[in-house]
Amino acid sequence: MKREILKRKISAAVALCGLLALTASSMAAPQSLKPFERGTWREVLRAHAGRPTLIHFWGVTCGPCKIELPQLGKFMADHPEIDVVTVSADLVPNLTTATQAMLDKAGLAAAENFIFGDGFVERLRFEIDPSWQGDIPRTMLVTPDGAIETIEGSAEISDLGRWSAKQPRQQ
Amino acid sequence: MTRTSRLRSGLAGLAIAFLSPLTAQAQMAHQHGSEAACEGTELRCATKVTPFFAADGKLWLAWMAGGRVSVANSTDGGKTYSAPVPVTEQQLNLDWGPDARPKLVVDSKGTVAVAFSIFRDQAFNGQVLTTRSSDGGQSFAPVRPITASNESQRFEAMALDQDGTVFVAWLDKRNRVPAKAAGRSYEGAGLFFSSSRDGGATYAEATLAQDNTCECCRLGLAFAGPGRPVVVFRNIYEGSVRDHAVVTFSDLTTPGEVTRVSSDDWQIKACPHQGPSLTVAPTGTYHVTWFTGGKVRKGLFYAQSRDGGRTFSEPMALGQADRNPTRPYVLATQDVTTLVWKEFDGERTTVMAIQSKDDGATWSKPRAIASTDNASDHPLLVANGRQVFLSWMTKSDGYRLQAIGDES
Structure with a gap:
């Protein structure tokens, strides 16, 4: 019982920190882009464990990605219960400013946004999915218990909606 | 409402204020x-290196490094190189997509024709640029676009015909403009081609071979005979199925029928960033290798056509599925057909090779021929007469030109 309360207190504190972090990150919007490096994948999964999470891989030079990104921005606005993470998975050199500008325009500035930050992209991709050869867009849907469903190519937003409806409601 | 917009413009101001340190930070992150x-622009700094053996046995390289394309040659099979010559004085925003690379061919008179893509604007519209050297690679003419069209072009492929004509095929988005104006949707890009009869100084007007092909993969290009280029490309079939197709030209200006290499049924609205490879053997057999994620099959495959591209053999799978086989490349010489691809075990990238001495009917067992522990270019094959070489640029170990022995 005591433990339960403690947990709640911690979550409240975490939420407050989160709020502060959010304010800070929206003030310095372009700096929200974090490097995706060796080990980042594991950290992302750990950080979102227990929550339904949509992880979207895309790139600034990919035609279908440009069409899908704003749809995803709308999906995020409509589904606050889903954690949205984006990863710009173009080869390095990857363009930080262009990436951030496209995320902002698509309404995804408030998502947790990463950009490939390691020239050894094969190793980055291998950590995420050993069978992934770099095709983008690509969306991974992670349930609170860690089950991953991968959508190759542009996702149908209606499919994302159906998936999110199946996820347990968060408090 | 008003409050929100005011807040937004305030934030935009802040964003601008943060921009300069951000740019510096981004550049550091790149390094x-x-x-x-x-x-730098030297060979060891390159990310993409393309080889070409001229008829006189001289090895030529074109590479991307330090925002420039440079060219050098070697008369001792890659042991030493001439002083590299950047083809432009200024840095360019070179197309750094996974399947982009500079191309070069050298004719019997020693004229060097070069083509490569840049990103022309902030929206990543591409442009294919060409240049040539008529003084043995010591200097290059000012770069020129291959076509007057200002719509996006990328993924040029370049090959030398027997009579010295330079043939170029590329992917071109120009047809999306009339489609958009008519309110129609436009998928993919057109496969366009052109040729140059003056060693790459001027190119004929661009012509469409096939519209609505996949817009983000390299093309495979070879000659089936004098004046008869063959292009293999990722096509878009009904329902956005991105399977491979081949087109054989009856002459340099006349594309023939488009036929399907394989029905993999890869329905995907995405950029696979991984194009095919093609070689035509002296026997006339087409050898094609490609990557797919289709419903019918997934991974790397190889097939051959013994009837000029009309029909293809049953696809043969390549590589170990749990080692992410990728970037296949095929080359046929007089005696042997060689296939290479990359595999990755989580730490090291290895180039695997197989060979066939019966024009693709049977193949040797896969053998690891090179490996590296960091980023690497696609493995390429190049031949000087009968000797086949692996041409591979790696971040850790630099450029290597490695003779491939008898694999059987």
């Missing part, structure tokens, strides 16, 4: 996580 070993 840290780069695919390149160094920032």
Whole structure:
């Protein structure tokens, strides 16, 4: 019982920190882009464990990605219960400013946004999915218990909606 | 409402204020996580290197490094190189997509024709640029676009016809403009081609071979005979199925029928960033290798056509599925057909090779011929007469031109 309360207190504190972090990150919007490096994948999964999470891989030079990104921005606005993470998975050199500008325009500035930050992209991709050869867009849907469903190519937003409806409601 | 917009414009101001340190930070991040070993224009800093053996046995290289395309040659099979010559004086925003690379061919008179793509604007519209050297690679003419069209072009492929004509095929988005104006949707890009009869100084007007092909993969190009180029490409079939197709030209200006290499049924609205490879053997057999994620099959495959591209053999799978086989490349010489691809075990990238001495009917067992522990270019094959070489740029170990022995 005591433990339960403690947990709640911690979550409240975490939420407050989160709020502060959010304010800070929206003030310095372009700096929200974090490097995706060796080990980042594991950290992302750990950080979102227990929550339904949509992880979207895309790139600034990919035609279908440009069409899908704003749809995803709308999906995020409509589904606050889903954690949205984006990863710009173009080869390095990857363009930080262009990436951030496209995320902002698509309404995804408030998502947790990463950009490939390691020239050894094969190793980055291998950590995420050993069978992934770099095709983008690509969306991974992670349930609170860690089950991953991968959508190759542009996702149908209606499919994302159906998936999110199946996820347990968060408090 | 008003309050929100005011807040937004305030934030926009802040964003601008943060921009300059951000740019500096971004540049540092590039250096840290780069695919390149160094920032200069020299060969060891290259991310993409393309080889070409001229008829006189001289090896030519074109590479991308430090925002420029440079050319050098070697008369001792790659042991030493001439002083590299950048083809432009200024840095360019070179197309750094996974399947982009500079191309070069050298004719019997020693004229060097070069083509490569740049990103022309902030929206990543591409442009294919060409240049040539008529003084043995010591200097290059000012770069010129291959076509007057200002719509996006990328993924040029270049090959030399027997009579010295330079043939180029590329992917071109120009047809999306009339489609958009008519309110129609436009998928993919057109496969366009052109040729130059003056060693790459001027190119004929661009012509469409096939519209609505996949827009983000390299093309495979070879000659089936004098004046008869063959192009293999990722096509878009009904329902956005992105399977491979081949087109054989009856002459340099007349594309023939488009036929399907394989029905893999890869329905995907995405950029696979991984194009096919093609070689035509002296026997006339087409050898094609490609990557697919289709419903019918997934991974790397090889097939051959013994009837000029009309029908293809049952696809043969390549590589170990749990080692992410990728970037296949095929080359046929007089005696042997060689296939290479990359595999990755989580730490090291290995180039695997197989060979066939019966024109693709049977193949040797896969053998690891090279490996590296960091970023690497696609493995390529190049031949000087009967000797086949692996041409491979790696971040850790630099450029290597490695003779491939008898694999059987």
